[in-house]
Amino acid sequence: MSPNxxxxxxxxxxxxxxxxxxGDVEPRVLLVDFLRSNLRLTGTxxxxxxxxxxxxxxxxxxxxxxxxxxxxxxxxxxxxTTVEGLATAxxxxxxxxxxxxxxxxxxxxxxxGMMLVGTALLERNANPTEDEIRWAISGNICxxxxxxxxxxxxxxxxxxxxxxxxxxxxxxxxASGGE
Amino acid sequence: MATEVHMHGRIGESIKxxxxxxxxRGKGNxxxxxxxxxxxHMAILRSPHAHARVKSVDTAAASAMPxxxxxxxxxxxxxxxxxxxxxxxxxxxxxxxxxxVRFQGQEVxxxxxxxxxxxxxxxxxxxxxxDVLPAVTSPDQAKQSGAALIRDDKENQKDNHIYHWExxxxxxxxxxxxxxxxxxxxxTFYPRCHPAPLETCGCIADVNGATGKATIYxxxxxxxxxxxxxxxxxxxxxxxxRVISPDIGGGFGNKVPVYPGYVxxxxxxxxxxxxxxxxxxRNENLISTGYARDFHMTGDLAVxxxxxxxxxxVHLDSDNGAFFADAQPTKFKAGLFHIVTGSYDIPTAHxxxxxxxxxxxxxxxxxxxxxxxxEASYMIERLVTNAAIELGIDQAEFRKQNFIRKDQFPYHSxxxxxxxxxxxxxxxxxxxxxxxxxxxxxxVEARRKKxxxxxxxxxxxxxxxxxxxxxxxxxxGLRMFDSAELRVHPTGKAMLRMGTKSQGQGHETTFAxxxxxxxxxxxADVAVEEGDTDxxxxxxxxxxxxxxxxxxxxxxxxxxxxRDKARKIAAHLLEAxxxxxxxxxxxxxxxxxxxxxxxxxxxxxxxxxxxxxxxEAGLEGVHYYDPPNMTYPFGTxxxxxxxxxxxxxxxxxxxxxxxxxxxxxxxxxxxGQIHGGLTEGFGIAFMELITFDxxxxxxxxxxxxxLLPTAWETPRFELGxxxxxxxxxxxxxxxxxxxxxxxxxxxxxxAVIDALTPYGVKNIDMPVTSDKVWAALRAAGVNE
Numbered sequence: 001m002s003p004n005x006x007x008x009x010x011x012x013x014x015x016x017x018x019x020x021x022x023g024d025v026e027p028r029v030l031l032v033d034f035l036r037s038n039l040r041l042t043g044t045x046x047x048x049x050x051x052x053x054x055x056x057x058x059x060x061x062x063x064x065x066x067x068x069x070x071x072x073x074x075x076x077x078x079x080x081t082t083v084e085g086l087a088t089a090x091x092x093x094x095x096x097x098x099x100x101x102x103x104x105x106x107x108x109x110x111x112x113g114m115m116l117v118g119t120a121l122l123e124r125n126a127n128p129t130e131d132e133i134r135w136a137i138s139g140n141i142c143x144x145x146x147x148x149x150x151x152x153x154x155x156x157x158x159x160x161x162x163x164x165x166x167x168x169x170x171x172x173x174x175a176s177g178g179e
Numbered sequence: 180m181a182t183e184v185h186m187h188g189r190i191g192e193s194i195k196x197x198x199x200x201x202x203x204r205g206k207g208n209x210x211x212x213x214x215x216x217x218x219x220h221m222a223i224l225r226s227p228h229a230h231a232r233v234k235s236v237d238t239a240a241a242s243a244m245p246x247x248x249x250x251x252x253x254x255x256x257x258x259x260x261x262x263x264x265x266x267x268x269x270x271x272x273x274x275x276x277x278x279x280v281r282f283q284g285q286e287v288x289x290x291x292x293x294x295x296x297x298x299x300x301x302x303x304x305x306x307x308x309x310d311v312l313p314a315v316t317s318p319d320q321a322k323q324s325g326a327a328l329i330r331d332d333k334e335n336q337k338d339n340h341i342y343h344w345e346x347x348x349x350x351x352x353x354x355x356x357x358x359x360x361x362x363x364x365x366x367t368f369y370p371r372c373h374p375a376p377l378e379t380c381g382c383i384a385d386v387n388g389a390t391g392k393a394t395i396y397x398x399x400x401x402x403x404x405x406x407x408x409x410x411x412x413x414x415x416x417x418x419x420x421r422v423i424s425p426d427i428g429g430g431f432g433n434k435v436p437v438y439p440g441y442v443x444x445x446x447x448x449x450x451x452x453x454x455x456x457x458x459x460x461r462n463e464n465l466i467s468t469g470y471a472r473d474f475h476m477t478g479d480l481a482v483x484x485x486x487x488x489x490x491x492x493v494h495l496d497s498d499n500g501a502f503f504a505d506a507q508p509t510k511f512k513a514g515l516f517h518i519v520t521g522s523y524d525i526p527t528a529h530x531x532x533x534x535x536x537x538x539x540x541x542x543x544x545x546x547x548x549x550x551x552x553x554e555a556s557y558m559i560e561r562l563v564t565n566a567a568i569e570l571g572i573d574q575a576e577f578r579k580q581n582f583i584r585k586d587q588f589p590y591h592s593x594x595x596x597x598x599x600x601x602x603x604x605x606x607x608x609x610x611x612x613x614x615x616x617x618x619x620x621x622x623v624e625a626r627r628k629k630x631x632x633x634x635x636x637x638x639x640x641x642x643x644x645x646x647x648x649x650x651x652x653x654x655x656g657l658r659m660f661d662s663a664e665l666r667v668h669p670t671g672k673a674m675l676r677m678g679t680k681s682q683g684q685g686h687e688t689t690f691a692x693x694x695x696x697x698x699x700x701x702x703a704d705v706a707v708e709e710g711d712t713d714x715x716x717x718x719x720x721x722x723x724x725x726x727x728x729x730x731x732x733x734x735x736x737x738x739x740x741x742r743d744k745a746r747k748i749a750a751h752l753l754e755a756x757x758x759x760x761x762x763x764x765x766x767x768x769x770x771x772x773x774x775x776x777x778x779x780x781x782x783x784x785x786x787x788x789x790x791x792x793x794x795e796a797g798l799e800g801v802h803y804y805d806p807p808n809m810t811y812p813f814g815t816x817x818x819x820x821x822x823x824x825x826x827x828x829x830x831x832x833x834x835x836x837x838x839x840x841x842x843x844x845x846x847x848x849x850x851g852q853i854h855g856g857l858t859e860g861f862g863i864a865f866m867e868l869i870t871f872d873x874x875x876x877x878x879x880x881x882x883x884x885x886l887l888p889t890a891w892e893t894p895r896f897e898l899g900x901x902x903x904x905x906x907x908x909x910x911x912x913x914x915x916x917x918x919x920x921x922x923x924x925x926x927x928x929x930a931v932i933d934a935l936t937p938y939g940v941k942n943i944d945m946p947v948t949s950d951k952v953w954a955a956l957r958a959a960g961v962n963e
Contacts, residue, residue: 026296042212043205045428047377048461052882055377083205096203100195103851107683108202109209109377109428138891141882143377143429144683146854147890 012076016041017085025072032056034072035082043083043112047141054140057113058082064117066139083112086119094160095119095153104153106144113140118154127158188695188702189764190910193847197702198687207426210381210398211458218383219248221444221457222298224288224305225467226280229314229538229875230327233276236288237306244304246297248451251289251443253277261446264412266504267436267654268512270341271333272541273502274439280309281329281501282540283877284466286439291447291455314538314875315339318475318496321535329501329536341503341534346517346594352529355490359481363566368944369554371473371498371539371869373465373879374546375887376682378428380468381458382441384448394421395445399710400434400680401720404657406712408437413445424710430682431859432544433469435506435722465885466877469506470539470869471546473498474554478519478562486572488581491528491593493519493558497543499534505543506722507550508652508659514551515643517594521559522603522641522813523581528593538875547859547920549644549723560638560925561932561942568936573620574929575611578639579604589906596643598811602839602903607639610815610837613899619819627937632822632956633832636930637815640922644914645728645810654719658805661725662716663733665694665741666799669787671780672704678718679730680710684916685848686726690734692844693910697738698745699765699779716801724812724914727844728905733804735909740800744786748798749777751791810905810913814838816857816926822934824963827953829865829931836923837899841913849915850898856919857896862888863920864927868946935959 009024016039023038035041035058047055049068056068059081086093095115098104105111114137121128121136128136133151142150188194201207238250253275256262263271276287288305292298313327320326321339330336356362383396393415399405402422410417427434444457459468474495481490497513499505507514513532520528545551567577582603583590590598611617619635626633649658662678675694679686691705709715718730742762749767750757753775760767768776777785786798819833836857843849866886869879879885904911924945931947932940938959943951 028296036211040214041205042209043207045209045378046211047379047428048882050461050881050883053377053461053887087204092203099203100199103196103847105199105202106685106851106855107377107427107429108198108207109683111202112205115203134890138889141377141887141889143375143431143859143887144855145851146856146858146896147893148854148896149851150890 010073012072014075014077015079017081027071027073029072030068031070031072031075032067035067041082041084045109045112047109052141054113054117055110057116057140059116059120062120062123064120081116083115086115093119094157097160098153098156102149102152102156104145104150110140110142114142114150118157121154122158122161126161188692190692190696190842190844191846192692193845194688194692194702196685196688196848197691198685209378209426209428210383210396213383213396213425215383215385215454218454218456219291219293219451220295220298221289221291221447221455222295222302223286223440223443223463224302225463226276226283226285226287228280228309228311229283230312230329231280231309232312233278233280233287234308234310238288240306241290241301241304244297244301246293247290247301248293249291249447250301250305251275251291251447253287256443256446259446261442264437264442266502268503268505268507270503272504274442278332282538283875284463284540286443289443289447291451316537316539316871316873316875318498318535318537321537329538339536341499341536342512344512344532346530347528349529351527352490352492355527356479356481356492359489360484361482361570363480363482363562363569364477365562365565365942366477367558367561367942369472369474369476369557370945371470372546372863372867373470373869373885374431374433374544375465375885376429376431376433379459379461379464380434380438382444383454383456384445385454386445386448388452392419392421393445394423396423396425397441398427398434399424400430400682400722402680402710402712403678403717404654404719405437407657408655412442421713424680427680427682431547432471432506432722434682435544435720436469436504436542438468461882462880465869466880467540469542469544470500471544472554476554476558478558480562480566482566482570486570486577486580488523488525491520491525494531497532497534498537498539499543500537500539500541502541503534504541506545508646508654509656510651511550514545515549516551516555518552518596518641518643519555519559520592520594521556522583522639524583524587525593530594539871545723547856547917549642549917552642553921556640556921557925560640561928564636564929564932565941574637575607575616578637579607597808598641599808599905599907600903601641601811601813602901603639603813606813606837606839606901607815609899609901610817610835613837613897614817614833614835616817632824632934634820634930634934634936636818636820636926636928636933638922638926638929639815640813640918642724642812642918642921643809644724644812644917645806646723646725647806648808649805657719659719660803660805661718661729661733662801662803663730663737664716664801665737667700667741667783669784671700671783673700674706674708675734676708676715677730677734678716679721679726681721684721684726684852685845689727689844689848690731693731693734694738696764697735698742724917727912728810728908728914729804729806731912732806732909733802736804737800737802740802741798744798745779745782747791747794748782748785752777752782752785752789807907810841810908812838812840812913812915812918814918814922816922818926818930820930820934822931822952824956824961827949827956829947829949829952831861831894831927833897834894835897835899836919837901838915838918839901839903840915840918841903841905841908842911844910844912852916853898853919854896856917857923858888858893860920860923861893861927863945864924865946865948
């Protein structure tokens with residue numbers, strides 16, 4: 001059931017995981033509720049309502065934002081990435097593989113937010129140090145793992161990204177080598 | 180011998196988790212993700228006062244608001260005899276207040292509406308008239324003769340005292356104290372904290388008006404027990420109640436009890452005839468559901484002049500909140516606190532406990548703990564360190580001098596426990612070695628000479644987990660066995676169902692590995708299901724580190740039953756005598772002819788297609804395992820801290836954690852559990868606090884006040900292990916999830932006390948925050 005009041009609703013449009021999405025919402029509707037209830041993207045979780053835990057983290061134009069403290073109407077026209085948008089037709093993203101390989105999750109509730117923060121971190125810093133990773137995820141609480149394996153998971157993803165870039169560069173090199 | 184076939188996923192292999200696949204895609208199915216056709220939403224109105232008489236509840240305005248279907252009050256619940264419910268400790272608890280509110284956050288009324296936003300709007304429009312009463316916020320206050328009587332609803336309750344409970348032997352303990360050369364005393368308060376799983380509690384009640392069937396989706400660690408409790412509370416026939424625990428976002432004890440919201444949502448669905456969802460927000464979670472600890476403890480340790488422990492005496496006052504709702508085995512009023520003699524050979528002990536009502540939330544759940552073992556372990560490990568300091572003996576040496584020796588197991592403790600196995604000296608030696616204890620001690624002395632404040636803390640805990648056996652351990656009379664049902668399909672793939680419920684522990688992987696070990700079916704081919712009471716065998720659930728000791732054992736036992744049948748089928752297929760068959764993981768072969776063999780998959784197919792004459796078809800079974808004893812995981816943790824003299828800030832430099840949980844089924848998962856527990860222990864030691872002001876207002880009611888460790892504060896952990904198999908568990912496993920939360924708080928605090936010993940500081944109660952350390956240093960004359 002979408003949290004709307006008929007008559008007060010406004011139309012919002014945004015790009016979610018690469019696809020145009022829109023809906024009618026009350027101005028007070030939180031982005032997290034819009035994603036979960038209207039779009040049924042339930043991978044974005046609610047943990048605290050006070051921007052403290054990060055379970056609701058999504059990427060807005062590539063930047064991690066806590067969607068429990070954004071109104072849906074505030075992101076009209078923006079581009080949102082949720083956990084459901086991490087995997088592509090080609091398969092799981094390096095971050096998802098990293099979390100699986102390094103046992104970076106237990107109950108899985110914080111995992112979407114953690115993976116999105118990690119993804120954004122690697123976009124701006126391809127090879128972060130442990131301290132840089134810990135600082136980047138310090139707005140996201142995990143009650144299960146003790147963070148050590150989450151740090152490893154993000155490093156694992158960095159390694160996979162680097163490898164695939166190396167592969168791509170080599171492929172490009174082979175291609176340009178013919179010139 | 181036959182060639183060894185590599186069987187992926189046997190015991191001891193760190194295979195990757197099967198459950199990850201859905202979680203890393205955002206496709207977990209948590210309670211709040213479930214959407215049923217026609218589903219309504221419920222919001223609960225809670226008391227702003229800690230103690231007040233409810234004069235009136237005016238729901239007129241709320242009822243008229245858009246989208247509102249019903250407003251439920253205590254009065255309405257009382258009409259259905261549901262205003263009160265039984266607790267897990269044989270007390271009663273208000274579902275919706277009818278007479279008084281007894282803690283801030285108590286449930287007063289509920290609104291059911293088309294959307295959650297509408298339900299919350301209408302909730303805010305309910306007008307309650309309160310007559311505010313004085314609040315009682317501690318056992319000391321509760322004891323006073325003029326204290327407000329909290330439970331005036333109970334006929335024979337004339338004061339705020341709930342229970343008196345004793346363990347051990349008073350007379351021999353007194354005699355031992357009389358002969359002691361030295362008595363060391365520690366008074367310490369283990370403050371109230373909260374398990375705070377990242378997912379809060381909630382339910383969806385869906386009562387079908389046509390069939391009468393109540394399907395209740397619930398964030399429950401113990402769905403089967405909940406079903407029975409619901410049958411008893413509501414009078415619904417138990418076959419018409421189906422409890423489904425979907426994916427659970429962490430539990431840590433918080434999701435064991437029955438909460439009023441579950442009962443109200445179920446009643447609302449029954450009355451309205453549509454599904455009703457109720458999910459608490461974080462504030463509701465912290466102020467109203469299962470708190471933990473809140474023990475005021477005084478311990479005395481009697482020692483002789485050589486440093487030998489002679490006797491232990493502990494008294495505790497338990498702050499139980501407004502309703503005695505501890506989730507614990509029936510026989511034990513203060514949980515398993517009487518494990519408080521810990522890892523030491525103490526000839527005699529006497530434990531006394533008194534519980535008190537206060538105007539605080541009820542609950543008394545074991546936050547990542549086996550029923551108050553955490554408080555016990557903290558008490559003894561803090562006391563032992565203080566005793567070592569007072570005696571001038573090295574704290575590691577003092578422990579080793581008094582440890583129960585390896586040759587004393589099975590060990591009968593002074594309070595009646597029979598420790599199954601242990602090698603405490605070895606765990607200590609491994610930890611000291613890993614830390615480099617001797618050099619570290621020298622380093623500490625050198626740093627102190629330079630004016631630095633630094634110290635080493637040790638804790639050598641003994642846990643007691645895996646309840647039952649059923650004769651001694653029950654919850655509301657339900658014996659604490661657990662179960663496993665295993666079905667092997669014709670193609671050799673299998674389905675395993677258990678009475679437990681994972682909340683992140685990785686059951687889908689670990690328990691599949693037990694089947695792999697016992698039956699040779701690869702873990703990838705074993706689907707593990709828990710949490711649906713219509714399909715899973717009855718069990719008492721997952722808490723108190725009991726899943727591996729009890730349901731894990733049940734899994735091994737049922738697999739062995741199937742293997743016995745498989746042997747008969749293999750003999751038939753191979754035209755051999757059963758006695759001539761040898762088992763190796765995954766197949767039977769004829770002795771001396773390893774090529775004459777049948778794999779478990781071939782046997783499974785035959786179980787449905789080609790059976791020996793007269794044999795019942797199929798390859799499936801169920802086992803209910805009643806453990807003969809508890810298991811006793813143990814370990815030694817060593818922590819090094821540095822303290823900033825100017826600010827009192829404590830920095831944890833090193834944490835070495837050596838755990839002995841017996842045989843490790845999936846070491847990766849075990850280590851993950853230990854990391855998590857050490858982190859929660861760190862949070863409890865330094866950050867987490869639920870406290871109250873004089874009026875009973877809860878301080879710590881959101882994540883801005885109730886501080887949890889983030890990646891930034893959390894130390895790096897260095898793990899080590901020893902393996903002392905449990906002699907009575909079929910796999911030698913002991914359970915591990917809670918050891919680090921039980922053992923580590925004392926290690927952290929002992930390190931702080933060791934660092935502050937040159938300044939004469941003997942105790943700082945948790946959470947050890949910078950301001951407390953700073954004040955202690957100032958009191959000692961440090962002014963930097």
